[in-house]
Amino acid sequence: MLTLRQIEVIRAIMVTGTMAGAARLLNVSQPGISRLMKYTEDSIGVRLFDRTKGRLVPTAEAKTIFNLLDSVYGKVEDLQFAIASLRKGAGTELSIASVPSIGNVMMPRAVKKLRSRFPALALDIDILKIEEALDYLLLGRGEVVALSHRVEHSVLAMEPLVSGRLLCVVPEHGPLASRTSISPEEMASHPLIGINPNDPYGRIMAAVFSNRGLDYSMTIKARFGSTVCRLVAEGLGIAIIDEFTLAHDSMPGIAALEISAETSFQTFAAYRNDRSLSVHAEQFIHLLREEMAQVAGTPSGKGHHPFAGSSRSGV
Template sequence: MMTLRQVEVVRAVMVTGTIGGAAKLLNVSAPGISRLIKYTEKSLGIRFFQRQNGRYFPTPEARSIFEQINGVYKKVDDLTSTISAIGRGGLSELRIGSVPSISQVMVPRAVERVRRRYPDLHMDINILKLEEAIDYLLLDKGECVAMSYRLPHPGLEFQPLASGELYCIVPESHVLAGRDEISAAEMTRYPLIGIDPNDPYGRIMAEMFARNKLTYDITIRARFGTTVCALVKAGLGIAVIDQFTVAHGGVPGIALLRIAEPTRFDTYVAVKRGVPLSLHAESFIEYLRAEMRAVEPTRDARGLPRPRSRAAGRRK
């Protein structure tokens, strides 16, 4: 039986016609090629070449197996090409989902890093409501979903991404735009654009006002953070929004104010329980976690989360 190395060497001599040519083709020493040819002929009891005027010509026996050797070599070459394609993301598709708040800024930054690592990878990205994430994973429509909330479900597993907090956002021309921080009581003095209370961030906002026994008037209610930001930018009021939606200057035309009260929340990536993730999905989760943790708030002396600065998360 011939090894793949013997097949490779015999073919190289057949193609080049000389030991020296085969050595150059395979980037090895000529004596090594010569020794391997002699060993192969002796071990198999077949003479592969006749030497004439310094060149090596296949014997009739060798010609009869030359096509077989070429076929074996082509299969090895095809295998190498396939492995290389997989390493670049070819022949694969990454299907991922995200809730809107994480998809606005964080997901594109993670996807850009995945693309650099796997330039040939196809990707399918879905923006999902919280209630849509369950079917998306259980019906195998995608491998993972970035979530702003942990759902109790026996068929799903949740891995931590990062912690965050809420900001108050105002138009850049607003009287509050020059402030660094604002309290919940101060926010009630201005028209307030509210997130749907069924949204995790909406619940945090409502609980913040309830803890302080504050009454407030939601003049406009919206479901998604991108809509809230657009309404604020249009001068229709101020709002409370999660930090990941507005990270890295993702929404120009608004100013960010820290909220004096604690508004910490945790984010997760959900996957189907018991189903192994692809290498590409694992890479996406790794990059997404790194991007989100790079802008998560630090903690102050009281142990409460504090963002690093008003410009936290802006790319330099």
């Protein structure tokens, strides 16, 4: 039986007409080509080439074999092309989603890296609230959802991403902007803007106050963290927001302060545990974790929060 390597060498000799030409075409040594051809002819019991005027000419007995070899080689080339296309993501669509706190800044950066690895990969990206993630996965609308809160379901796997922190955001030119930290007690004395505590994302913020026995009374409620930040930038109050929403100078007009309390929370990649993840989904999770890890725990004002590089004292 001929191997694919033997087929490749025989075809190279057919194309070039010489052992030396076949060796150059395949980027191997001429003696290696000669040895493989002798072994091939001995093993199949058919002389494949005659030497005529310095060139190798197919024998009459071998012409039928060569026609079949061309067909086989063509199919091998088709297979190699198909594999190369799959590596680039051609003909494949990855459907992924995220909660807004991860999806607005972190997700696009991870997707950019994903596309550099799979340039032909089609993507369908959605932004969901935590309570919408269950239907998204169970109804097969997508493969992965990035979450800021754990969702319990027997069919879902919850793979940890990174641990994040909450920060206090204040108007950029307000009286609190020059500070580096603030306590929950101090925050409670200012007009508060935030997410409804009945929302899973809002409960993360509310816990900062409830853990201290403080009333989390908001003057303005909004559905998304980005809206909260814009309201703060307009001078309507202060708020608690996760560090991923604030990453990479994404929210102008505000300053971020450390909170002198425990504010850590765990993020997750959720997917169905009864199905294998595609290689593209696995890569997305890996790249998203990398992006988030670069932000998680970075000191305020040192590289990723909106007032990075400010000359204000105390920052």
